[in-house]
Structure formats: C-alpha cells, structure tokens
Amino acid sequence: MQKTMQQYTDIFDKCQTNEGYFGDFRVAGDNYFVSPVLESVPGTVMRFEGNDKVMWATNNYLGLADNNEIKQVAVETAMEWGVSGPMGCRMVSGNTHEHIALEEELAAYAQKESSVLFNFGYLGIIGTIASLVGKDDIIVMDKLCHASIIDAARLAVSDPRNLRVFRHNDMDSLEKLLQTVNKTRKKGVLVLTEGVYGMTGDLAKLDRICELKDKYEARLFVDDAHGFGVMGAHGRGAAEHFGVQDKVDIYLSTFAKAFTAIGGFSAAKKEVVDWIQYNARTQIFAKSLPMVYVKSLRKTLELVQEGHVRRERLFEVSELLSNGLRNLGYYVAQTASPIISVYVPGGDLAVGKYWVKFLRDHGVFLQCVMYPVIPKELIMFRIIPTASHTNEQIAFTIEIFKQLRDEYSLQLDIHLEAVDRIYSND
Structure with missing residues (x-):
C-alpha cells in the first residue's frame, strides 16, 4: 500500500502512476489479492475462480448471513x-x-x-x-x-x-x-x-x-x-x-x-x-x-x-482453530475476541502472495496482511471464524496450513518484539 507524495500539474497525472493505496495492484488490474471476485452468497463455503473454498474472510460472526x-x-x-x-x-x-x-x-x-x-x-x-x-x-x-x-x-x-x-x-x-x-x-x-x-x-x-x-x-x-x-x-x-x-x-x-x-x-x-x-x-x-x-x-x-448458543459456538470455533494452528508451530496472538491473527516470519510481498495463492488453491480463503500495515519481518494471516463453521472445515483448514508449512519449509519462530510493535504501532 502506497500513498503519493509527489506534486503534479494536473490532478489526473497521478492516475497514470503506481502510487496511491494498493498502487501496484491497481496498475496490474489485480482481482485476486485485492478486490477478489467471489461468486456465491456469504457462507462458510464460497466460490472463487469457479471452485469452492472454505471461507475465513467475512465478518459473518454469528452465521446470520443466510438465516x-x-x-x-x-x-x-x-x-x-x-x-x-x-x-x-x-x-x-x-x-x-x-x-x-x-x-x-x-x-x-x-x-x-x-x-x-x-x-x-x-x-x-x-x-x-x-x-x-x-x-x-x-x-x-x-x-x-x-x-x-x-x-x-x-x-x-x-x-x-x-x-x-x-x-x-x-x-x-x-x-x-x-x-x-x-x-x-x-x-x-x-x-x-x-x-x-x-x-x-x-x-x-x-x-x-x-x-x-x-x-x-x-x-x-x-x-x-x-x-x-x-x-x-x-x-x-x-x-x-x-x-x-x-x-x-x-x-x-x-x-x-x-x-x-x-x-x-x-x-x-x-x-x-x-x-x-x-x-x-x-x-x-x-x-x-x-x-x-x-x-x-x-x-x-x-x-x-437470543444468540447465546451462536456466540458460544463462535468462540469454540475460534479456540479449536487457534489451538490447531498453534500445535503446528504457528504463532497465534492471544486475544479476548474471536478474531484469529496468525503471524509468520517473512515480509516479502512476493512470498506472501505465493503463500496466499497456495492456501486458496488448496481450498482455504483468507486475508493476508503485510508491510506497511505490519512490520517488514512479518506476514499476518487474518482469520474470521463464524458460528456456522463445522469441525470438518476447521480440521481441513488446519491440514492445509500444515501442508503450507511443509511445502515451503516455513520457519515459524517469531521475534515477539515484532508482534509487540504491531499492537503498539511503533
């Protein structure tokens, strides 16, 4: 994500550059990493590029989107x-x-x-x-x-x-x-x-x-x-x-x-x-x-x-998935909310894109956050659980993260100071 700092004669001059928010993706006409086109109604499974993916990127916390x-x-x-x-x-x-x-x-x-x-x-x-x-x-x-x-x-x-x-x-x-x-x-x-x-x-x-x-x-x-x-x-x-x-x-x-x-x-x-x-x-x-x-x-x-059962299930899904990823060696931030933030050493945009594509190609759709939103040495997978996700979908997602770890020989040891900087915004 970039913002323009240059001065232009015409207000439209900047539109021909790769500056501004998500400038490189805009110039490339990207609809995969930014503004991906999803082809079905919100749910735990959604179609992307013609194939079903387990969806972890919608804020459908209580699973009411298809009620x-x-x-x-x-x-x-x-x-x-x-x-x-x-x-x-x-x-x-x-x-x-x-x-x-x-x-x-x-x-x-x-x-x-x-x-x-x-x-x-x-x-x-x-x-x-x-x-x-x-x-x-x-x-x-x-x-x-x-x-x-x-x-x-x-x-x-x-x-x-x-x-x-x-x-x-x-x-x-x-x-x-x-x-x-x-x-x-x-x-x-x-x-x-x-x-x-x-x-x-x-x-x-x-x-x-x-x-x-x-x-x-x-x-x-x-x-x-x-x-x-x-x-x-x-x-x-x-x-x-x-x-x-x-x-x-x-x-x-x-x-x-x-x-x-x-x-x-x-x-x-x-x-x-x-x-x-x-x-x-x-x-x-x-x-x-x-x-x-x-x-x-x-x-x-x-x-x-009346959603006590839905809220209980939401937090159960969050805990099951978080614990499964921790057991694989991933660093998952401890928070009181159900949002799951998974941190992996990295920071290179190209590498992060490869990892996201691997997950999506293997049936798991989620967001990836990189520099400059977080420090250069980290990549964050942001996962939004819902009350509607099943134990089978959780187990499938954990297995795909295991394959990602093994396929790319991920070194998962995290420098906690880098994570701390995210939460302090230094």
Whole structure:
C-alpha cells in the first residue's frame, strides 16, 4: 500500500502512476489479492475462480448471513416496499414507525436512552463526531483507530493541534495526553477508540479508559463494529465485556459485521442523540435507510439477543482453530475476541502472495496482511471464524496450513518484539 507524495500539474497525472493505496495492484488490474471476485452468497463455503473454498474472510460472526427467518422478512418487505421505500431523508419524508421502533430497540439493547440510525457505519462515525466536536474542542484518539474514525477526527477539528493521538492501548500515553490537554483546554475533550480492533483482534482497555476519561472530565466515543453482537454476556459488545456499558458516553456500531446488513447507529443519552440527529450532516442530507433493511434488522436484532448458543459456538470455533494452528508451530496472538491473527516470519510481498495463492488453491480463503500495515519481518494471516463453521472445515483448514508449512519449509519462530510493535504501532 502506497500513498503519493509527489506534486503534479494536473490532478489526473497521478492516475497514470503506481502510487496511491494498493498502487501496484491497481496498475496490474489485480482481482485476486485485492478486490477478489467471489461468486456465491456469504457462507462458510464460497466460490472463487469457479471452485469452492472454505471461507475465513467475512465478518459473518454469528452465521446470520443466510438465516432463513431474516431472508423471509426481507422478501416480504421488498415485495411491499421495493428496495427504495421510504423515499426522502428522515426529516422530510423518510421517517416511519419502523425506523423509530428499531432505534428504540437498539437503544434498549445497548442500554442507552436513545439511538439514531445511519445508512452506513462509516457515515455514522463521521456524522456523530463532526456534529459534536466544535471549535476549540479537542479529540484524543488511539493510534490504531479505523480509517473512518481518522477521517471523522480530521473533519471535526478546525485546528490540527486539537487532534491528539496516543499509543495504541497505552494507558500511560493516554493519561499523559489528557493531563497535557487539560492544562490549556478551552472546551470539551472527546476520546475516540474502537471496542474490538478488527485487524488484530485485541480489545481496547475500556475499563481503564473509562476511569481516565472520568478523572480528566472527558467524554468517550466507542466504535464497536466488531464487538456488537459478539462480545459480552449478552452480546452487547466490548463495553459489556469489561462491565462499563454505562460509562461509555457514545456507543456506535455498524450492521456490517455480526448483523450482516448495512447501516449503523449511535446510542447515548437522549439529549445527545437528539443533537446528533438534528446536526449530523451525514444523517440530515441522506435518504432514509430502506425499509427492507429496517425490518430485516429488527428480526436480526431479535436473533442476536437470543444468540447465546451462536456466540458460544463462535468462540469454540475460534479456540479449536487457534489451538490447531498453534500445535503446528504457528504463532497465534492471544486475544479476548474471536478474531484469529496468525503471524509468520517473512515480509516479502512476493512470498506472501505465493503463500496466499497456495492456501486458496488448496481450498482455504483468507486475508493476508503485510508491510506497511505490519512490520517488514512479518506476514499476518487474518482469520474470521463464524458460528456456522463445522469441525470438518476447521480440521481441513488446519491440514492445509500444515501442508503450507511443509511445502515451503516455513520457519515459524517469531521475534515477539515484532508482534509487540504491531499492537503498539511503533
């Protein structure tokens, strides 16, 4: 992944280079490693280049993507409303009792007073943060926050000096920043973090973050895209996992992960949500979320709330696969989330591509992460288990990883300092 730093006379000049994000893949017209074309509906087995692969790269955590109850609601709603209705933005002609009911149900599940829907989680993050952060307010952000949070933070602050970044999950770094900004702050401070970090699978230390934000009179925004429906005794997310659901000031999640749809929501105290609803430009000037999603999401939320067995199976699948890979000698990061990060010494792009192709050619589809996202000396296989994966699929995947190890005579001894650098983002 590259970003252009050169200056051009014409804004289109850069388009003829291999610069920018994933520039080499763009120039090569690649649809194998970047934007691979999958040929079937989401599931534990999907077709790629005409052949079935065991799929470990979709965020279908609870296995609800092919749930027949949700499909039935979607079909019936589409027959009545089509894919467009209601038409218009919520403030003009796009509001319905169904939208309001879903917001009330989401707020109750998240144990907040109120919530507001957005058409995408990305828009929810940008709209929520930009609507709340004003001139002279300060944002304090974890260094590994998702691109959507970074974009929102940059959009929200008028003075770049009011955007501060602390080392990933480093509470000393966070506290020092809060101490510093409190010496000169004129207005409010908003701390931004994810709940579960989707790339690495580690959790934000929300218990300690809540202590610090209270100590230094800040507010806390948590994007829990990968935790919502998954973490905690009732699936409410990472904050429930740490027992601080009531301490999180603004709780946000997308529906693109465990809820296997599109859209998102922010939940908070009623007056805060009212402010967001009337001031978030990504909400005010966007068409209402189509009814086919709203009604389907209400059914999905019902299944998620009742999803104890699915969550137990999800973590069982994660543990079985993680332990099987560790028994082969692979280094698998220890995290509290079900996301599996497998680290292998390497770092060369060509080598990493060979390894990915080997796995896919042998029936296992997953993501591979390399430099500059992680240190040069490592390659990371990112595996997303679901509640629907079978023990046979787990055993098959372990066997293919064994063949990969033996075929390429992989040296699996890891320098732990390199892994530590990923989680500290040094």
